[in-house]
Every structure is written in C-alpha cells, then in structure tokens.
Amino acid sequence: MMKLPLFLLLISLVTQTSLSEVTISVTPTILQKSGDIVTISWSNVDSPSKLDWLGLYSPPDSPHDHFIGYKFLSSSPSWKSGSGSISLPITNLRSNYSFRIFHWTESEINPKLHDHDHNPLPGTAHLLAESDVVVFEPGHGPEQIHLAYTDVEDEMRVMFVVGDGEERSVKWGERDGEWSRVSVARVVRYEREDMCDAPANGSIGWRDPGWIHDGVMKDLKKGVRYYYQVGSDSKGWSTTQSFVSRNGDSDETIAFLFGDMGTSTPYATFIRTQDESIATMKWILRDIEAIGDKHAFISHIGDISYARGYSWLWDHFFTQVEPVASKVPYHVCIGNHEYDWPLQPWKPDWAYAVYGTDGGGECGVPYSLKFNMPGNSSESTGTRAPATRNLYYSFDTGGCTFCVHIN
Template sequence: MMKLPIFLLLLSLTTQTSLSKVTISVTPTTLQKSGDTVTISWSNVDSPSKLDWLGLYSPPDSPHDHFIGYKFLSSSPSWQSGSGSISLPITNLRSNYSFRIFHWTESEINPKRHDHDHNPLPGTAHFLAESDVVGFESGHGPEQIHLAYTDVEDEMRVMFVVGDGEERSVKWGERDGEWSHVSVARVVRYEREDMCDAPANGSIGWRDPGWIHDGVMKDLKKGVRYCYQVGSDSKGWSKTRSFVSRNGDSDETIAFLFGDMGTSTPYATFIRTQDESISTMKWILRDIEAIGDKHAFVSHIGDISYARGYSWLWDHFFTQIEPVASKVPYHVCIGNHEYDWPLQPWKPDWANAVYGTDGGGECGVPYSLKFNMPGNSSDSTGTRAPATRNLYYSFDTGAVHFVYISTETNFVAGSSQYNFIKQDLESVDRSKTPFVVVQGHRPMYTTSNENRDTPMRNKLLEHLEPLFAKYNVTLALWGHVHRYERFCPVNNFICGSTWKGFPVHAVIGMGGQDWQSIWEPRPDHPNDPIFPQPARSMFRGGEFGYTKLVATKEKLTLTYVGNHDGEMHDMVEFLASGEVLSGDDSISVDAGARIGVVDSTFSWYVKGASVLVLGAFVGYILGYASHSRKQNGNKASWTPVKSEDI
C-alpha cells in the first residue's frame, strides 16, 4: 500500500476537518405551495469571503454548475463570523430542492464565464456543504392558475400546471361549494427535444415543465360572479377562486394593458430578471379589487416571462401573475423573447438584423402550450416542435373590438395573418363596438433610438398602416420599447385631428423589463445626449407601469399608471365622434415630455460612466462584488444590461 508523505497526509486531514466543520440546515423541509419561505442557516465557514455563495438546486442531484440560482452569503448581516442565514420564497418546480454552499474568492473570478448581466458566474471548485432535501406536500391542488376567453361568449377557459398527467377537472358554480357544473380538462406537455436551440434544449436551461391542463367553464350567465376550483379528489383541489363572466349586453369595457413585464426571482440566475414586474402586478391587483363585480381583463402584449430558455422562470412568472390571472382573463400576443431563433421559418432578407436568438431556443413552444388564446392561428416551426399558436386573434368586450397580431411571423400582404387582419377589421360592427384597438409587440411608431428594428417598422408602415387607416382603427398599442410613449392621431407621420383615418399609437412596453433605450438624438449630432421630442410624440416617459382602458359606446379613456406611486401620469380620451382629447387639468403634456427627455439624458450619462468603469478589469471585479452584494441583499441597485434585452 502506497504511503502519503506526512505533510500531504496532514494537509488532507486538515482539509477534511475544515470541510466537516461547515454545517447547513434548512427549515421547514416540507412546503405547501409556491411562495412559501424556507430559511437556510449555516455555521463554521472558515475565512469567509464576500463571494462565498449559496446555490439553489432543483432537482437535488443536479451538477454543481446546474444551479437555478444563487445568493451570496454576504447578504446575511453576520456572514463575516462564518455563520448566518438567508430566507427565500420557493417556487414549486414539481421536483425537490437542495441548497449548497461554496467558497469563492476574487482571485478565482473568470471574466470569460459570465451571466447575461456581464457578471462572472460563481465558481464551484470549493464545495463546502449541502442541505437536506426540501419538497412540497401533495394534495394541495394545482398551481399557476390563469383564465382566458374562448371564442364563445358564455365560456371561460382555465389553465393550470401539475406534476403528472392524471385526469383533473374544473368545477364551478355561483356559490363557493355549490358546484353546479364539472368539466374534465384536457392535458398537454412538451419535451426537451421540442426546444429548438440552447439554452432551452441544454442540460442547464431545461427543467421538466409538468403537465399543462386546460379546462373550459360553459353556459355562464352574463355578468355573474362564479366561484371555481381545479384539481381532483385523489390529488387535491385548489382553493376557491372567482371571476365575473362576460356580459354581451353591457357596453362597458375595462382592461389593463402593458408589454414586456417578465418576472422577478429572489435570487440571481443566469439571466437578468425583472423586479419591477412585482409592482406592476401589485397595482393592477389593487385596481381589479376596486372595481368589484365589474368584468375586466389583462392584456400582455409580448415578451411575457423573459425565460429565454431557462424554463423555471416560466414557473416563477405564472406563480407571480396567479393572484391576478385567476381572477380575470389574461391575454397575450407573441414577442421576440418567446419566439425568435436562427432557423425560424419566416425570415426574409430585410429581417436578418431583426430576428435573432432572443427566444433562447424556445421557438414559441412554452408560449404556445401554456396559453390558449381564441382563434386557431398557427405556424409550423419546421421542426418536431408543435406548431406556434396564439399568433393573431380578436374578440369583443363591451364597446371595444380588440385585435391581437404577431410581429414575429409573416404579416405582409398576401400572408394568412394579413388576410385575417383585413377581413377582421372590415367586418367590425361599429354599432356594437364603435372602438377598435389593435395590439402587437414591435411598434410601428416610436421615437426610441432602436435602429435595429427600422426594417420592421418600415414593413409595418407599408403593409399594415393602410389597413389601420382605411378601417378606422382607434388605438394601436405596442410593446418592445421599455418606455411609455403616446402619439398624436397619425398616418404616414402626419398628425390628424381625428382618430378616424389617423389611429393613435401608444408604446406601452414599460411593464417591468428594466433595460431602457434612449430616445432618438438629433440626426446631425448622433453622439450628443440631446433628444428632441417630435411634434407627433405627445407624451413620453421612463417610469414603469401599465395602462388602464375604460370605455362605453360614447367614450374610450386610456390612462398611464406609474409604478412609483400607482397614480395616473397621462391620459387620452377618444370620443365615438372621432375627437381625441389629450391629457387633463392635472397633467401637463409639455412637462411630461420634459421629464422623458431628462430621464433619457440621465440614462445616457449612467451608461457612459458604466462603460468607463468597466474598462478596467480591477474596477470590473470590485464593481461586480459590490453589485452582487446589493443584488442579493435588497435587489434595488441598477446595472447595465445587453442591448439584446429589448
């Protein structure tokens, strides 16, 4: 038997003793539902580093570098003592969790291995300890519950996710516990092989998505509040939720609309998540509760979860929206971050710089199966993946006809989508729905400095603007640009005096994604931080938030609500006669425009300063360490992100 030199033996024993000292515990080890909190405690970490970190793993047997997220131990006030604790809300991924502690120092940072936010990913060379397994109790019913319209006015769709493919149902009635109807839900799922590219089809990005159940509640009375539960006797039922059904006899419309919201996580991960999404949902939930038994719905126009191939972020997203989406229908259209990948079927020459890898290899699959919108639009992916759905559709609610379109698939003259838009707009019954609202992701009009999308805007103007003008679209809403901007009634860049023939366009991509572009500079001074506001741009600003639409047959009102205070920051009114009234006595459009310009100038200076700081490697490391502590402590700091985030 070979004998080790005495100094190596002592070193080995010392290392083992040091490792054995580190303890980690987690309480509780059994949770009931997503959002329940666990506390992870540790002690006896020798020579603690401010970059020592706690990794979250699900399933528990994942390799060290396949974490779903991490927190630095330095986010605990007592970390320098070698002991501390961190509390985290946990999302049910239908598999157990474990937590691991690693030692990591600044000298070990590899700047070539970094996350989406340009921060080096933590190293896994020095594993210290692993916790017991944490899991979720069975019998508490499905999660990720969300509603949607069907093509039939007296129906309501409900979708949810569970960990197996066994039969589940939805039961409903006018009183809690008095279930007058029961309907079995159909079930679908997708596999790793359905993903089209990395990271979605890779071992790090993929997690089992569970089974997606889709039930329909039928024969609903008009404008009545219904209670419902989803689940089964053998596997448990959800707690009771309720919604107000549509009323075709009412001309009142209430909707909450935004784009580009994303989701927030209580930990750092491979890509940046959207903390502002929490406030967006908070204020919308406030407004929904305030309207009582009136019917309303939510419209999220593209860039939904920003999962971009990291599948557990879809679980976070649906958990986050459930308090809203289980009360009112949650409607969507597709954005670049749900779909775009290098081999997508429709990619004309003019779109080479437009369509890229923004979908993270998902190629629309999670979006197509986790939602089920009205209509039957679909496009083949050209792969084994299921066809991309929920591309274009329409419905009436109260006095408004809503149309959803896809800017990521073929919309030019002669395409199926173009024909749908044309036929839909020309068949609107204006005596029933005097107002028409069209929604899509990439904007036809914007004054943001987004040159990459110029070919897209030109094609939208060429092919769709004539339809919007001819058929008197009232309002066109767009996302993609993560700011709010409202235009005059406009056609071919000319302001009109009425929305008839001159739709009002508004960009409402301020739902949560915190990468914000600057506005267009002066053409002859492109490098100066001066951003004049064209006359056609009536109001623009950088505050996150959402819009609220309220309409009757006489008037439609759109208000912009800011997340900072939950108050109105802009308003525009549309009269059925065609008149457009901009703002109110408490809001100055000029002041709003100035705010937008000042905010953009500030953003330009911050970005410029960031480039200088990041130019030095030492500054890069120190800045990263500082950011990481803040990001994992209160997550309130600002960090520049890649331009591809739009």
C-alpha cells in the same frame, strides 16, 4: 489492501474536516405551495469572503454549476462572523430542492464565465456544505392557474400545471362550495427535444415543465361572479378562485394593457430578471379588487416571462401572475423573447436583417402550450415541435372588439 501515501491521506482528512466544520440547515423542509418561505442558516465559515455564496439546486443532484440561482452570503448582516441566514420564497418546480454553500474569492473570478449582463458567475471549486432536501408535499392541488376567454361568449378557459398527467377537472358554480358543473381538462406537455437550441434544450436551462391542463367552463350567465376549483379528489383541489363572466350587453369595458413585463426572482441567475414586474402585478391586483363585480381582462403584448431558455423562470412568472390571472382573463401575444431564433421558419419582412437569439432556443414552444388564446392561429415549426400558436386573434367584450396580433 492498498495503502494511501501519507500526504494524500492528510489532504483527504483536511478536506473532510473543513467540510464537516461548516454547518448548514434549512427550515422547513416540507412545503405546501409556491411562495412558501424557507430559511437557510449556516455557521463556522472560516475566513469568510464577500463572494461566498449560497446556491439553489433543483433537482437536488444537479451538478455544482447547474444552479437555478444564487445569493451571496454577504446579504446576511452577520456574514463576517462566519454565520448567518437567508430567507427565500421557493417556487414549486415539481422537483425537490437542496442548498449548497461555496467559498469564492476575487482571485478566482473567471472572466469567461459570466451572466447576461457580463457579471461573473460564481465559482464552484470550494464546496463548504450542502443542506438536507426540501420537498413540496403532495395533495395541495394545481398551481399556475390562469384564465382566458374562448371564442364563445358564455365560456371561460382555465389552465394550470401539475407534476403528472393524471386526469384533472375544473368545477364551478355561482356560490363558493356549491359546484353545479364539472369539466375534465385536456392535458398537454412538451419535451426537451421540442426546444430548438441552447440554453432551452441544454442541461442548465432545461427543467421538466410538468403537465399543462386546459379546462373550459361553459354555459355561463352574463356578468355573473362564478367560483371554481381545479384539481381532483385523489391529488387535491386548488383553493377556491372566482371571476366575473363576460357580458356582451354591458356598455363598459375594463382592460389592463401592457407589454414587456417579465418576472422577478429572489436570487440572481444566468440572466437578468425584472423586479419592476412586482409593482405591475401589485397595482393591477389592487384595481381588480376595487372594481368589484365588473368584468375585466389583461392584455400582455409580447415578451411575457423573459425566460429566454431558462425554463424555471416560466414557473416564477406564472406563480407571480396567478393572483391576477386566476381572477380575470390573462391574454397574451408572442414577442421576440418567446420566438426569435435564426432558423425559425416564420419571419416578418422587417425582421430578416435583425433576427437574433432573443428566444433562448425556446422557439415559441413554452408560450404556445402554456397559453391558449381565442381563435386558431398557428404556424408550423417544421420540426417535431408543436406548431407556434396564439399569433393573432380577436374577441368581443362589453361594447368593444379587441384584435390582437404581432406587427
């Protein structure tokens, strides 16, 4: 049997002792849906630094530098004591989570490793502790529910995401719980190989996007509130949602028009996120609830999630807009932060000199599959990736015709 030199044995023992001294716990460890809050607590951090940090990892076995986000322990009021806690809402990425604590000091900052705003990314040399795994309990139905008009006035499209490709449906009716109709949803997905460059196809930016389901509710009466659920008996149904159908006879049109919203995360990550988006959704939801049984729609023109190749930000975006997008059609048009990359086959005349890497290597793929707008506009990618869709379209609602297109 080979014997280790004494000094190596001592180093090993010291390392193991320092790891075991720091404790980390997370509660609860079983979640039901996106937005459920976990609390991560720690203690016995020796000589705490203001740069010590907590990393979020999904999948749990991701390399140390492949975190989806981080929080400095100093955000806890008691961090200087070596103990503290942080509470965070967690988004369902169809994969488990774990949390890790690292020690990091100013002398270890690497100026070559920085985020979108040139802030240094945290160092991973000194792992102090790792939590138990946090899981999302199955059976609670699909998430990321959002509506859209089709080309037919008496229809409403509903899209949602789940973790497998098994059959799902939408059921609907004029009374909650009385489902007069049911329709099987079409299912699509995209792969890492469909992305055109990093970070979207890299080991840091890519996360499995799940299966995107697309169902259509048909034969709707004009201006009537309908209730619906999506899912299946075997895998669970969503909570009941409702919407007011289109009414071409109405002389009133209510629309919420904006662009460049993005999403917000409760942690720092590789690129800047948009905290202002929280207020945007808050006030739109307030107004939708105030108008009652009048039909309305959203038109979000360009720069949708600002994911820019970090795929979990799409999950954050759809979780954030679901309270609105599950009640009224959420229409979109493509922007540079969904599409731009130097090798893209389609370029408007004005963009030849300025085309950059704004899309983060996504090249329009997530945008094209996660939404399905009226019409059939598309542009071939020239690769194995699906065609870029939702480029331009029109629809009638109330007394107006809306034309949506990129300029």
